[in-house]
Each structure stands twice: as structure tokens, then as C-alpha cells.
Amino acid sequence: MAINYDRVVTQSLAKQIAEQIRSAILQGDLQVDERLPTEEELAARFNVSRPTIREALKRLAAQHLIRSRRGPTGGTFVTRPSTEEMSDALTGTATLMVSLGEFDLDSISEARREMEQLCLGLAVQRRTESQLAELNAALNQQQQPISDEDFCAADIRFHRALVDATANPVLQFNMYTVIEALQPLTNMLANRFRDREVIIGHHQALYNAIAAQQIEPARQALDQLIDYLTCQYSKALAWKQQSSQ
Amino acid sequence: MAINYDRVVTQSLAKQIAEQIRSAILQGDLQVDERLPTEEELAARFNVSRPTIREALKRLAAQHLIRSRRGPTGGTFVTRPSTEEMSDALTGTATLMVSLGEFDLDSISEARREMEQLCLGLAVQRRTESQLAELNAALNQQQQPISDEDFCAADIRFHRALVDATANPVLQFNMYTVIEALQPLTNMLANRFRDREVIIGHHQALYNAIAAQQIEPARQALDQLIDYLTCQYSKALAWKQQSSQ
DNA sequence: TTTACCTATTTGTCAAACAAATAGAAAATA
DNA sequence: TATTTTCTATTTGTTTGACAAATAGGTAAA
Known part of the structure; x- marks a missing residue:
């Protein structure tokens, strides 16, 4: 009998994570100006390291989907691209x-x-x-x-x-x-x-x-x-x- | 007399580096399929750390301007977006x-x-x-x-x-x-x-x-x-x- | 009332190490 | 001799851990 194989994932973790967040934004599951969890929290949630999360977030920033700010009221926010x-x-x-x-x-x-x-x-x-x-x-x-x-x-x-x-x-x-x-x-x-x-x-x-x-x-x-x-x-x-x- | 002030740079290092490389690509100074210096070499050239270089490169990858591959013939290449x-x-x-x-x-x-x-x-x-x-x-x-x-x-x-x-x-x-x-x-x-x-x-x-x-x-x-x-x-x-x- | 200082939070950057993917060379096998 | 397997060195991908920088708002000082 034939054996079924799962598709092998070749994309980097950062790219996969970026794609998930991007989809959530485009589908309206994340609203403009909504604050994402902190980098630390996202790392815990995706079970990866903080630098990997940062790479994913930088991809989204490059596509004008998010913006970030340091400080107590800082964080990563879904942005309204002009x-x-x-x-x-x-x-x-x-x-x-x-x-x-x-x-x-x-x-x-x-x-x-x-x-x-x-x-x-x-x-x-x-x-x-x-x-x-x-x-x-x-x-x-x-x-x-x-x-x-x-x-x-x-x-x-x-x-x-x-x-x-x-x-x-x-x-x-x-x-x-x-x-x-x-x-x-x-x-x-x-x-x-x-x-x-x-x-x-x-x-x-x-x-x-x-x-x-x-x-x-x-x-x-x-x-x-x-x-x-x-x-x-x-x-x-x-x-x-x-x-x- | 008035004092002249240089414009304060508020953009992150990674973003600035990404912009420089992006301009070089769009202006044709970097050709399609041309291999960029390794991440180590870029870090030395820009005098920043390798993670910062990686963040810059991920921004470019998100814009379909570059692609990368591990291995002896690996590296970061200017890509021809489909x-x-x-x-x-x-x-x-x-x-x-x-x-x-x-x-x-x-x-x-x-x-x-x-x-x-x-x-x-x-x-x-x-x-x-x-x-x-x-x-x-x-x-x-x-x-x-x-x-x-x-x-x-x-x-x-x-x-x-x-x-x-x-x-x-x-x-x-x-x-x-x-x-x-x-x-x-x-x-x-x-x-x-x-x-x-x-x-x-x-x-x-x-x-x-x-x-x-x-x-x-x-x-x-x-x-x-x-x-x-x-x-x-x-x-x-x-x-x-x-x-x- | 205004200004200066301080604090805690979050992102930005760094160093160092190791994992994973990989092309091609070398060795082993048929 | 041809094919397959193994190995190597290279580069990127990911991680751990630490510290710097920016920052809003609260508190203290003027």
C-alpha cells in the first residue's frame, strides 16, 4: 500500500512566521494600530528565539505592514501604510x-x-x-x-x-x-x-x-x-x- | 551667528543598510544573480554585527529583491522576481x-x-x-x-x-x-x-x-x-x- | 506651574556558538 | 568504468545571553 508523505517545509522559520502574521493582517484578524505581543512573548508563542522573531518582523516592516517603537508604551503595531x-x-x-x-x-x-x-x-x-x-x-x-x-x-x-x-x-x-x-x-x-x-x-x-x-x-x-x-x-x-x- | 545642525538619523541601522543595498539594486549597480559578500564580510564592511546585517537582508528578501542559499556555493544573490x-x-x-x-x-x-x-x-x-x-x-x-x-x-x-x-x-x-x-x-x-x-x-x-x-x-x-x-x-x-x- | 530627573519597559544591537543545508570532491561499491 | 555513498568545508539559519538606546509617564525639584 502506498505511503503518504507530508510536504517537506523548506522555508525558514522567520519567513513562515512572517507569512502567518501577514495573512492575519490582510484578513483583518489584526486591526490597524493594534499592538502585537512583545518580541519576547511572540518568541514564546512560536517557540523560537527572539532574533528569529525579529527577522520575521523586519520582513513585515519592509512591506509597510507594521511599525515598532521602543519604550514602556512601545511595541510592534500594525500600521496603516500611506x-x-x-x-x-x-x-x-x-x-x-x-x-x-x-x-x-x-x-x-x-x-x-x-x-x-x-x-x-x-x-x-x-x-x-x-x-x-x-x-x-x-x-x-x-x-x-x-x-x-x-x-x-x-x-x-x-x-x-x-x-x-x-x-x-x-x-x-x-x-x-x-x-x-x-x-x-x-x-x-x-x-x-x-x-x-x-x-x-x-x-x-x-x-x-x-x-x-x-x-x-x-x-x-x-x-x-x-x-x-x-x-x-x-x-x-x-x-x-x-x-x- | 546661526549654528548648523546635521539631520539626526532615527532610522535603525538595519533599515539604513537595507535602503543602501536596495538603491544599488534598483540603480543597476548590483546585477541580477550577482552574489553579495557573505554576511560576515558585509558586517565588516558596514561595521555592524551579523544579526543586524541579517535583519537588513531579510527586509530585502521580503521585497523579492534577494534570495539566499546555504553551502559552499551559497550566499546572498540579487534575484529576478517573477x-x-x-x-x-x-x-x-x-x-x-x-x-x-x-x-x-x-x-x-x-x-x-x-x-x-x-x-x-x-x-x-x-x-x-x-x-x-x-x-x-x-x-x-x-x-x-x-x-x-x-x-x-x-x-x-x-x-x-x-x-x-x-x-x-x-x-x-x-x-x-x-x-x-x-x-x-x-x-x-x-x-x-x-x-x-x-x-x-x-x-x-x-x-x-x-x-x-x-x-x-x-x-x-x-x-x-x-x-x-x-x-x-x-x-x-x-x-x-x-x-x- | 514648569522643568528636571528617574524608572521600567520594549526594541535595537552585539558577541559567540552551534545547527542545517549544500555543492562538489573523494572514496567505496558494483 | 560507472554509479553510489560518504565526507568536507562553506555559508546561512537559529539560538543563548547580554547590554544599549529610546521612551512615556510618574515623581521630585525649582
Whole structure:
């Protein structure tokens, strides 16, 4: 008769413990701001050493699930990650995927075009005066004699303001990936004065159309911007590939 | 005259070290599959203890940036995270955001409608026979007398197949957030036979339109599905809120 | 009333040791 | 000669035990 075997556990103790606590948090069994047992108590409960518990907790902290504080009112608490923390984590992930070649330029371009057009439709309807002001401020910043880094930061600022005008946090959250996934590629063009001029021109057209709440000119400006960027990226990549041979 | 003060560092050593290594990875200074110095060597280099190094490394491991192995050919290696690993991390994040109320139902609904309509446009053009087969298989699975969990899993399977038909990894990556962010809400409806029938009906219409490559019927079917789901969610939430008072 | 000091608690860091996993080399066996 | 078993050194995983640092709140002093 056949013998049944239990699955062999190859994961480290710390990882297993982290997974258990993570599941409890995601399932709502641990509430935000709830205090976990002390490290000593957790060690006793899981029957492991305190350093092992600490390794497990550091995994959770790295995922913005918990935070800790020393002192009599200290301890380890389930945390409420801010949207900014999550976005930073997400863009780091996206940046890694791009650098690993998981996302090719055509896919990024297409995703950005489609998703930003979608946002544009909502932004044209819903933009507020303060969001318009932010778009304008980013545009003005790009027109200054600023560094490549600042130009790129202003570029992100402009597109984030556009996405913020959708008034939809889910779209905002997702668009940050796409906007900043192109960041390393935008860096290739930021040093060229001519490219800056063209980008600023399209941004100006975008801004004008959004301000006037005219969807068609806005769509065309965005299409032309994405077309231009994709074309320049391709040229820059080809040139870079050729000059490195 | 004024005295200048250096910024006081309040972050733990482990976190600071993790951030430095993470930056090196994201900036490409550390390549995938590259082996880091041993824990002993890192401790010497950063002038800290080995347990502190281990805590830093566990943070990076939790973010799928490194992996480790014991033994003579062991060590700590920069890892190439799979798209699945990243998606799992992302959906965990999205699930947390939903449960924390960062994403309200209207925003989720709107984002899903807009983004899935976008994907639908591409999917109708690009779907392959095997993707159609996968859509059909998920649909057939939902029509079986299965558990609530399996019904929800089949629901995700159907929509993932739809998104996969866009042939765009960036859209796929982003859509997983939106698809699974609604997962806890779909759970509310999966136990009701009547709701299942309606959902299956819309899925059938979607499948038929995608198979026939007719965009308008596909759009209408998706709109009706999202409308139905949003309406039922609202009712279920209102009912749940009322019965918990 | 305000400021300074103190205490006990919890996390952060450390040293040292040993366990476990492991690739490949060497030895034993068929 | 080919295959299997054993062994070794390396690196990570885990533990024990200790002490440092941060800290909220209570108490004492000004």
C-alpha cells in the first residue's frame, strides 16, 4: 500500500512566521494600530528565539505592514501604510521590472497611452482650479533653466497632477507605476534642449485643453506627446546600443 | 551667528543598510544573480554585527529583491522576481488598501470599468484561440456546482484571461490590482445562486462578443456586468452595515 | 506651574556558538 | 568504468545571553 508523505517545509522559520502574521493582517484578524505581543512573548508563542522573531518582523516592516517603537508604551503595531509609501514601493517594483526587461518599451508606451487617455477623459471633466494651478506650476518649472533631474521631476509632477484630476485613488495608485516606469527612459531625453522644447510644447497644449475642458484637443496633444516620446526613446536606445558595441 | 545642525538619523541601522543595498539594486549597480559578500564580510564592511546585517537582508528578501542559499556555493544573490511574485505582492497591497478604506467602492468600480474597457478593446482585436479556450474554461467552471471560493477563483481566472488577451504585460501587471481589489467584495455575492446566474450571463455575453470580435456588444456586456456588481455591492454593504448595528 | 530627573519597559544591537543545508570532491561499491 | 555513498568545508539559519538606546509617564525639584 502506498505511503503518504507530508510536504517537506523548506522555508525558514522567520519567513513562515512572517507569512502567518501577514495573512492575519490582510484578513483583518489584526486591526490597524493594534499592538502585537512583545518580541519576547511572540518568541514564546512560536517557540523560537527572539532574533528569529525579529527577522520575521523586519520582513513585515519592509512591506509597510507594521511599525515598532521602543519604550514602556512601545511595541510592534500594525500600521496603516500611506498611499505614498505604497506608491513608492510600487514604483520601485516597476522600475525593477523595467530594468529587468520584463516590460518592453512598446508595452510601456501602449499602456501609458491608453491609461493616460482614460485618465485624461476624467481629468478634463473633473479638474479643479488648484489642480490646474499645479499643472501650470509644473509646466513653468520645466521652462526654467533647470537640471536634468529637476526636469524629470517636473515631468512626473505634471503627469501626476493630471492623474490626480481624475479624483480616483485607484487610478492614481495604478498610474504611478506607468508614469514612473518610463522615468529612466525620460532621463535619456532630458539633457537635450530640443527634446525639452517639444515636450514642453505638448504639455502646454495639454494644459490649455484641460483648462478649456476640451477633450479632443487634449487627446490629440497626449497622442502626439506619447508618439514623440516613443519615437525618441527608440532612437536613443538604438543609438545607445550601437555606440556600446 | 546661526549654528548648523546635521539631520539626526532615527532610522535603525538595519533599515539604513537595507535602503543602501536596495538603491544599488534598483540603480543597476548590483546585477541580477550577482552574489553579495557573505554576511560576515558585509558586517565588516558596514561595521555592524551579523544579526543586524541579517535583519537588513531579510527586509530585502521580503521585497523579492534577494534570495539566499546555504553551502559552499551559497550566499546572498540579487534575484529576478517573477511577474507572479510581484503580482502577489501587489494584490496584497491592494487588498490592504481596500480593507483600510483607502479605496472606496465607487473608485474601484470606476477604475475597473474604465481599465477593463480599455483592455477589452485590445483583447477583442488580439485574443488567441488558446486565450478564448481559457475564457471558456473559466466560464464552464463557474457553471459547475462549486464552492464560493472556487467560484471567485474562476471569476478572477476569467478576467485575468481577458486581460492576458491584451498581450501587454504592463496592463496585465496593473489590472491584477484592480481585479483582485474587488475580490473581497465579490465574495459577498458568490454565495447567492441568483447573483451567480447574472454574473455567468454577462460573462457568457462577454465571451461571445470577444469570440466574434465585436467590440460594441463586448463593451455593453462589460458595462452591464460592472453596473450589476456595483449595485449589488452597494446593497450588500448597506445590508451588512444595517445588520451589524 | 514648569522643568528636571528617574524608572521600567520594549526594541535595537552585539558577541559567540552551534545547527542545517549544500555543492562538489573523494572514496567505496558494483 | 560507472554509479553510489560518504565526507568536507562553506555559508546561512537559529539560538543563548547580554547590554544599549529610546521612551512615556510618574515623581521630585525649582
